[in-house]
Amino acid sequence: MAAFNLTPSDPSTFILMGIPGLEAAHIWISIPFSTFYIISLLGNFTLLSVVGKEQTLHKPMYLLLCMLALTDIATPTFIVPKTLGIFWFNLKGITLAGCLTQMFFLHTVSVMHSAVLVAMAFDRYVAICNPLRYTTILSNAQIAKLGLVGLTRAVLFILPLPLLMSQQHFCSNRIIPHTQCEFIAVKKMACGDITVSRIYGLVLMVVINGLDLTLIALSYGLIIRAVLRISSKKAHRKAFNTCTAHICVMLTYYTPGLFSNLTHRSQGIAPHVHIILADLYLLIPPMLNPIIYGVKTKELRDKVGKYTCRR
Structure with a gap:
């Protein structure tokens, strides 16, 4: 097994090393990993179940919240089972097709997650700045269309990444010092010219993050301008309270992502630190999101409490 871990006999196989330097602690690291995953699944499935059963929650805001929950279920599901296989059973091998498939779904869901956050910011803008037209601008059908557009955008933008990498020649030493087949880790295994893949990945990150963050900032800029025009402090508080949960969710998503990218490009940080942060x-965000909305949204909190007490 040790020989297999270091030298893959199948030329189409990669070796995911887990967290190099912390192999002795893999079992202990698996405890918080699996705990976070279980809490995430319980929280997001509970949210989906409550919203699905309660007709009063069949509103644009909660449909968007369900989309967010679906991405929060998918994201860790694409990495945790394989990671735990590495930690518990030393199952480090993964085929090239499996690696590229994991890469595609990981990044597609990430882009979709960002699109949902943009749609939620637009939802808050309409609710605060155009409350009388809310039901005509954002119907359930419109939310479904926004979700389909977000998914289509994610697939079209991310699909070229695995297609480009599938055309590459990879070095004989196909050891990936990571728990997952993220794009940056896989491209380091290529021996040929990866200029096109590298530029496309960089442009993709800048365009998607830049566009989405700009739209979110624009929405909240308009919200703040509209709120400041209101003289009542009570109205100020009520308006900002409707945005609190969304702001917290954005911070838990974009801040760790930005920090992870910065640490990856820093030469002074140990590789295992980057892997753990990634x-x-x-x-963390998939685990915290249902908790944040459960605490901050009274209507949802009451419905969850009703079903919990009934059981």
């Missing part, structure tokens, strides 16, 4: 970035 994994936590995909585990």
